[in-house]
Amino acid sequence: MPRTERVAIIGAGVTGACIARVLSMYRNLEVHLIEKEVDVGWGSSKANTGIIHAGYDDDPERFPVRARLCSKGNALWRKAWTKELDIPADWPGDLVVATDESQIGALETLFERGKRNSVPHLGIVRDREELEELEPNITTNAVAALHAPSAGQLRHPAEAVIGVAENAIINGVRLRLATEAIGIEVTRGQVSGVKTSRGRIQADWVINAGGLYAEAISKMVGVDHFRIHPRRGEYLLFSKDAYPKTERILFPTPTETSKGVVVTTTMEGNLMLGPNAQDLSREESEATDTTQAGLDSIWNEAQKVVKALPPRDKIIRAFAGLRAEPEPSADFIVRAYDDVDGFINAAGIRSPGLTSAPAIAGEIVAIMKDRGAKLVRKRRWNPYRRRRKAFRESSHKIRDRMCKQNQLHAKIACQCELVTEAEIVEAIRRGATTLDGIKFRTQAMMGDCQGSFCQFRIAQILARELNIPVWNVTKTGSGSEIGIGDITVLVERKGEKEA
């Protein structure tokens, strides 16, 4: 039996969580997953379309890593991971819509590329009737479309990261939340540990899955061959009651920088538009704010691929996320370095990062083996993770039984999404400590009222379960408290000042 080696993965986004899960298969690895936030998946992983791309976008000449890993990742999610981990996903397929004869050449390029990247069942559809049949809401200007049946979408990408991380933990990975990596120790050309905001973690391997912060982390060991800047994408989400929707994931014909504004209907039945692509400066890694100009541009772009959009007053949320865009090359950086033994970058994981993440994890194992790691598979590795069947997804008969088994199911916490108090408590038991943590585990607060009815009720449940005053409940961790104290707090403060 080879000696146990310690692995520290920095960043519990989808990349870090997938790497942790795959490394948890080996009995001689002790895996630590380090995350600065109080929950997993809160960086780039949280705010995106959730699409599992087919893999025809990435030019194998220019972006060989992306080209290799995207379709592989798609197959892993589709055939194994979503099933093993009980992650809600559907596979409606996508259409890249050409609205002009001049764009057909671009579709053909994508088609050829897709073939080279091993994307299954690709086709170009030119027949109007067939286009209508694939997508009744396709624009009347459509002259052709690339059809990729293997494309799909996760219900929510943050929910997927939770699923992956839960399974990694079942298999022995140690998740360290609210722990920020502040330095990496290198002893005689070999990594030896990670300095964190909560003490030192000894490590023989350090894997950088730091997303927007991957450049800074890489520089901690002197590896400085790339830059990361945030590329913002904004999104609009409609009410479930808003029509028309779409049957498939619709893309415009892509441009150099972006796949363009997607029009898709989420698994929950909300039409979603986005993202745009705004390159921000490297200092703006927290700039997940939406802009009027950006949202207007999405609205305008989206019109180009569909016949009609629902009325704009049916929008229930606008949000933005940041992709970690690498330079000089826009390819993923998944590699080790001879002069810093044990350090591996999984950096520049921009789109299609969510799709590729399970394949990136496989790549990391190959790199470790290549660098001499003797990895021994566990005899009993548990590939599965189960969600409780949600009240909202159950028949009335099952719901009735659930209420009788647990009184807290009879208390509806979130009315729009029909989430019960029992489910909120279960989410807290499984690790949620914040309102956003509850949201991504239960769908609560994602409906038409966006939490204005239920957020405080849910905060009260959190307060009760965590044994804290309700005003100390946070949306996203320290600094995001929902209140400042008891109702008399300011009056008393004034009284004290006067006295």
Next chain:
Amino acid sequence: MKKVLSDVLVLGAGAAGLAAASKARELGAPNVVLLDEKEEPGGVLPQCIHPGFGLHYLKEDLTGPEFAIRLFERTRSLGVKVFNSTYAMELLAHKGRRVARAVTPEGITEFHSKTVIFATGAREKNSFEIGIVGHRPAGVYTAGEAQTMMDLHGAMPGQEAVIIGSGDVGLIMARRLALQGADVKAVVEMLPYSGGLARNVQQCLFDFGIPLYLSHKATKILGKRRVKAVEIVKVGDRLEEKPGTEFEMRCDTIIVSAGLTPRVELLEKAGARMDPATRSVAVNELLETSIPRVFAAGNALTINDLVDYAAMQGEAAAKSAAGLTQSRRLSSDRWRPVVKGRNTRLVVPQYVSGRREVSFYGRVMQPEEDVYLKVPEIEVEFRQLRVKPAEMLTFTITSKEFRKLKEGKITVTIEPKQ
């Protein structure tokens, strides 16, 4: 699954629902069932600790909780069966069946009824629905949400607040926050006039020295984790933003009070005809929806200025429902549409028979002075010294006046003085 039968099933125990349930019993409906999602009845009334309730309906000035208690005591003494902590998930209204499926503390229950009154109230528009951009931090609340926090659960949301929208709940929350020692920096209103009642502007803002920024729009929320500031811009007559007038106002709390949307999703899903003007169901003078024997009242029907109107609509719906349960056939009427004329944003009911007295509720689009509210088809007119979108118009047309009506529609229109 448990089954409960009734003659009149009322959904929602707010002002409209409580009044409806009581009235239905008083008019002789034997079996009246009232469902409510909260643990205590009253809808939003228990959190409205300010006075001003009941002036018309009870001829007394009460606080919200007092008004709720009065209504509920009447309901209880009349033997209405009340199901608290009961959330209706679904309304089945095909063929003869009128069934609400609900989660109750005992599990899922099917409520079968001859008639149904929807008094499910409204929900507030949130920051996304009013198109405000920027971050999505903690510290952004709707007015009712902040009210719940403070006055039902004793939690202080923040110390420097900006109120977006000058609807009544927002005005009342401005005062409420100020009374608890918060610095209320401003109430920001896009329109050149307040969206609330004149008495509230005076008593809630001016008496407390809270500035009202008319023709200003809150455009952007700043602060990644907790609100740090809000960006405000001046707007012109057509609500267009005036470039160069943007400024930031520091605050840790944003209260959105930008109007209400009726909660009638279950009715919409059941196929009831909708009126885009009210964002709710269209009803006839019996307050009956396009689904026969299903009625709507209160804020679920149309957003009311005064709780008194909601209660009165509840009673009107109960009168129709109780009448039906005693098998007087009312639905044989031919319904004529009520058309909106000049400066008329909405009118309820949307259909009339012309055979009985009708109480109308309406709203204008623009403020105007010295105008006439007219129904030209029957030569009825009411002089109005002042009309404002924030103030609901109420008027009654008697069956005698309706006698002049020939075929076709009636029009409700606001006309300037000749």
